[in-house]
Amino acid sequence: MNSSTVLKELFIKQFHSFENTLNGEKELPLHQIRKDAIKKFSALSFPSIKDEGWKYTNINPLLSKTFKPADSIPEIDPEFINKYLFDKKEFVTLVFVNGYFSKEFSESDSLPKGLILETISEAIKKHPELVLTYFSKSASSEKNIFTALNTAFANHGTFIFVEENAIIEKPIQILYVTKADDIFVSPRNLFLVNKNAQVKIIETYAGFGDRSYFTNQVTEFVINDYAVVEHVRIQDEQLNAFHISTLSVALEKSTNFSSYNINFGGSFVRNNVNAKFNGGFAECRLNGLYVTEGTQFIDNHTSIDHAKANCLSSELYKGILNDSSRGVFNGKVFVRQDAQKTNAYQQNKNILLSNDAIVNTKPQLEIFADDVKCSHGATVGQLDKDQLFYLKARGIQEKEAKAILIYAFASDVVHSISILQVRDRLESLLAEKLL
């Protein structure tokens, strides 16, 4: 048996032990979905570099590891948690440790009007029909083995339901912290935003400890007519962590979705971001940043499906790669035949700070409509020599001058975040990393 089948067998075995811990919950409809998912998982193969979408992404480092499901909440330094939290008075706060909801660190008792916020396992019990209408729909297990794996082990995660016309002023922060203890966690989120509603959600992934771990994560978003959503995802896992995620967004008529996908951590990271326009006159902005060093590998695969006319998508992903780290960007934009009056703009820009850093970038536009405005492009470069000389000629030392330019390049991505605390934090995190 090769390592790929070994790991698969192991996950399947672990699924059966996991099942046994579920007791009565095995009777709930969610469990049927899990069982279907593990079947899918066992039928699918782990991707190899011969597979479309994995050409530059070799998952062998992951396959050579073994992970056990997290089964308890470890001791954790509150300082560590607080480092990742924004002011609890101004945010609704959910904290999960090793996948388990932590009441101690969360602050979600008095919720704003119009907001339902529960752990996904609670939500399944309380409103099964609502959850099951959307659960595992936009992120399907059919083709993606990691989504299937996440769904099979789906037990912990966040359910958000924003009622029609509700404008949730307080941003919602969800923090997933994992102790690096050779475990795997499968956070699963379902966010339903109803007509005319507005909400801002921040997901943060972080870890502590010296060993390895594997976060395999899925977030599904359904955004109904005229709703406005801002989503910030901060990935700051330990440097020996594996992190695979899928963010799946269904945009209905006249919606407005902004995503900020910020990546600092992880040894092996693959993020899938998939957005689909199910209605016209909607806007989708995908912003991304990856800052890598050492031997980190970060892959962002995005796809935007212009299935309906009159929509706008605008995408900007930026990478700063140091040492012998590697980055991958793949951005697909489909403009279907009926999607006239589409505006689709896509940019991927990278700065390599070392001769050993590599980035593979592939923006892809597939256009089947004729009345559209589309552009795409990718750049890979070093710092601009003229800008660097200008700063130095003003007396700024070379190291500082470089840092100033790198910071300017990166901070551009987070400038338009409307949640001030989040923007400030990210800017100072960047400054800390880069200046």
Place this chain on the structure above:
Amino acid sequence: MIEIKNLHANIDGREILKGINLTVNKGEVHAIMGPNGSGKSTLAQVIAGREDYEVTKGEILFNGKNLLELPAENRACEGIFLAFQYPVEIPGVSNTTLLKNALNSIRKYRGEDELDAMEFLSLVKKKMSLVELSEDLLRRSVNEGFSGGEKKRNEIFQMAVLQPKLAILDETDSGLDIDALRIVANGVTKLKSPENATIVVTHYQRLLNYIIPDFVHVLYDGKIIKSGDKSLALELENKGYDWVIEEAAELV
């Protein structure tokens, strides 16, 4: 203040400067004139420390120090300032960031304390009025979306804040309308002192009506082929460069 001796410089293996000799003492204003492509900007950039140019021969002493051994940033810290012919745009870096870092880096180099935010702001505000720039410029990105005139004024503003010993103004007058020219020239004149010196690179005489040079040099094909006083600038304005070039050719 600065002594340039037999300076030769190449770019991409092609010799651009072919033996420049020039001495500027403190308190003096020197004008360097000459047709396009003569090597004026090259000279300015070599003094400022641009690494794309390879100095193959000669030396530059700045207050006795061997300038060619210093990287650009330390030349600036020693007191050299180049107002660029084409100031580059730096999106995402505000003028405040640039000036605060530059000023404090220079102060640190000289063993002086860094300025705090208040001190910095009051200094900057004082200097802004000199070139009639408005305060919102501070928050804007360096030169981004600036008109040609604004860029040139911004250069002089930076010079005013950094207070160099030797300022080299590379075509700071080009692209300026008469009002902007007056503002820039006034700024430069106000910053003049017996302790510092200015090299004005231009190919028009008009700036020299405001900034009166003590010496005028004609740079042609990488060499200074004629030097004189301010009347030389007027003569060049009236008669063009050909006669100087011919005169120099006869001498060879």
